[in-house]
Amino acid sequence: MTTTTGTGTSPRALARQRRRASVARFWRQYRAERAGLFGLTALALCALLALFAPLFVGSDVSSVTDAPGRPMQSPSAEFPLGTDQFGRDLLGLVVWGSRVSLLVGLLAAVLSVAIGTLIGVTAGHFKGWYATVMMRITDWFLVMPTLVLAIALATVMSRSLTTTVVAIGVTTWPTTARLVRAQTLAVETRPYIERAKALGGGHWHIMSRHVLPNVMPLVLAQTTLIISSAILAEATLAFLGLGDPTVVSWGGLLQDAREAGAVSAGDWWYLVPPGIAIAVVALAFTLCGRAVESVLNPRLGVSR
Numbered sequence: 001m002t003t004t005t006g007t008g009t010s011p012r013a014l015a016r017q018r019r020r021a022s023v024a025r026f027w028r029q030y031r032a033e034r035a036g037l038f039g040l041t042a043l044a045l046c047a048l049l050a051l052f053a054p055l056f057v058g059s060d061v062s063s064v065t066d067a068p069g070r071p072m073q074s075p076s077a078e079f080p081l082g083t084d085q086f087g088r089d090l091l092g093l094v095v096w097g098s099r100v101s102l103l104v105g106l107l108a109a110v111l112s113v114a115i116g117t118l119i120g121v122t123a124g125h126f127k128g129w130y131a132t133v134m135m136r137i138t139d140w141f142l143v144m145p146t147l148v149l150a151i152a153l154a155t156v157m158s159r160s161l162t163t164t165v166v167a168i169g170v171t172t173w174p175t176t177a178r179l180v181r182a183q184t185l186a187v188e189t190r191p192y193i194e195r196a197k198a199l200g201g202g203h204w205h206i207m208s209r210h211v212l213p214n215v216m217p218l219v220l221a222q223t224t225l226i227i228s229s230a231i232l233a234e235a236t237l238a239f240l241g242l243g244d245p246t247v248v249s250w251g252g253l254l255q256d257a258r259e260a261g262a263v264s265a266g267d268w269w270y271l272v273p274p275g276i277a278i279a280v281v282a283l284a285f286t287l288c289g290r291a292v293e294s295v296l297n298p299r300l301g302v303s304r
Contacts, residue, residue, distance in 0.1 A: 026295060026296075029295045030291055030292070030295050033290075033291035033294060033295070035287045035290065035291060036287055036288055036290070036291020036292070036294075037291075038284075038287060039283070039284040039285065039286070039287030039288040039291065040284075040288055040291075042280060042281070042283075042284035043281070043284045043285065043288060046098060046102065046280075046281055046284070047102070049095055049098055050095075050098040050099045050102050050103075053095050053096050053098065053099055056092075056095055057089070057091075057092035057095050057096055058092075061088065061089065061092035061093060061095075061096050061248075062088065062093065062096060062247075062248045063088075064086045064088070067083070067086050067087035067088045068087065068088070068089060069083040069087040069088070069089065070083065070087050071083065071084070071085050071086060071087050072084070072085060072260070072262075072265075072267055072270070073087070074267075074269060075269050079091065081094065081269055081273050082267075082269035082270065084253075084256060084257075084260070084270060085256065085259075085260035085270075090253075090269060090270065090273060091273075093248055093253060094250070094253070094273045094274055094277055096248050097248045097249045097250045097252070097253055097274065097277075098250070098277065098281075100161065100247050100248060100249040100252075101231055101234060101235065101249045101250045101251070101277075101278070101281070102231070102281070103161075104161060104164055104165055104168075104230070104231075104234045104249070105227050105228075105230040105231035105234055105281075105285075106227060106230075107165045107169075108164070108165045108168035108169045108172070108230040108233070108234065109169075109223055109226040109227040109229075109230045110169075110223070111165060111166070111168075111169030111170070112168065112169045112170075112172040112173045112176065112226055112230070113173070113176050113219055113222060113223045113226060115169065115170065115173040115176075115177070116173035116174065116175070116176025116177040116179075116180060116222075117176060117177075117180050117212075117215070117219050119134050119138065119173070119177040119180075119181075120176065120177040120178065120179065120180025120181040120183075120184060120215075121180055121181075121184050121207055121211055121212060121215065122134070122207070123135060123177070123181045123184075124180070124181040124182075124183075124184025124185045124187075124188060124211075125184060125188065125203065125206070125207050125211060126203070131181075134177075135178075135181070138174045138177050138178060139174075141171065141173070141174040142174045142175070142178075146171045146172055146233075147233065147236060149167075149171040150167040150168055150171045150233060150237060151167075151237065151240065151242060153166065153167040153170070153171070154167045154237050154242040154243075155242065159242065159243065159244055159245060160244050161243075161244050161247065163244075164234055164237055164238075164242075164243055164244065167237065168230050168233045168234065168237075169230075172226060172229060172230065172233070175222075176219070176222050176226070179218060179222060180215050180218060180219065180222075183214070183215045183218050184211055184215060187210070187211050187214045187215065188211065192210065193206060193210055193211075196209075196210055217296040218296070220292060220296070221289060221292045221293040221296055222289075223289075224285055224288050224289035224292055225285070225286065225289035225290075225293070227285045227289075228281070228282040228283070228284075228285035228286045228289070229282075231278065231281055231282055231285070232278065232282055234249065234251055235249070235250055235251030235254065235278050236251065237251065238250075238251025238252040238254070238255055239251045239252075239254045239255045239258070240255070241255055243255075250274040250275075250277050250278050251274075251278070253270075253273075253274040254271065254274050254275065256270075257270040257271050257274075
């Protein structure tokens with residue numbers, strides 16, 4: 001039997017209406033952020049390019065034996081971005097590399113935010129010795145150079161995309177953990193938390209039903225900001241030769257250009273396109289993250 005409110009609407013339908021209204025309000029406020037719209041448009045184009053890359057360039061674009069051109073050709077009508085040291089079309093490699101760079105950046109950011117959110121929420125809820133231990137571990141990771149830790153992990157583990165994701169994800173979570181813990185402590189002081197405890201709500205119920213929904217806006221904003229850092233970290237690891245050598249990524253292209261002597265030879269077309277792609281995507285995610293943070297700022301109780 002479905003209960004209804006005084007207006008004849010069931011609680012579930014009313015909840016859906018509120019969620020739709022909240023999403024509409026968020027989009028209306030987000031559209032007012034011009035920089036955020038620019039970043040979102042750039043990301044949408046990059047995502048479409050990555051998804052449909054097999055249709056544009058084909059899956060054999062990274063083949064060395066079937067390279068269509070001569071090594072290190074400058075840009076021309078046939079090869080708009082020139083060729084690499086094996087004669088492969090650089091335009092096709094940049095397009096194909098977007099799949100790996102975006103995928104690794106997204107997965108690493110999700111892993112980082114998941115770890116940070118778990119530690120932040122539990123440390124803010126349980127307090128006591130558990131919070132002390134977790135925060136000391138977080139402080140240790142904060143003072144250690146993130147890139148050095150990621151390089152150390154990527155060095156001792158096998159060279160693969162999974163290694164890159166894990167190396168970035170497990171070294172970039174401390175900032176999220178501290179932010180989420182601070183927000184959890186603020187949420188835990190609100191009257192409805194005390195009411196839930198008085199009614200017999202357990203730890204899991206309070207954290208999942210009351211605390212987590214209230215910190216999710218902060219988590220969302222933090223995720224969009226971390227993705228850009230994760231993409232840059234992936235490019236750095238690949239450039240240092242710690243990425244998966246069997247896949248094409250933007251950082252891997254820069255590593256190949258360095259090994260081929262493109263810097264000393266002045267072959268700019270080998271260096272500039274992947275570098276610009278990394279910069280544009282990182283900037284787009286940062287702009288989106290700042291816009292989301294600006295929209296959700298009043299809900300987080302932060303004043304500018």
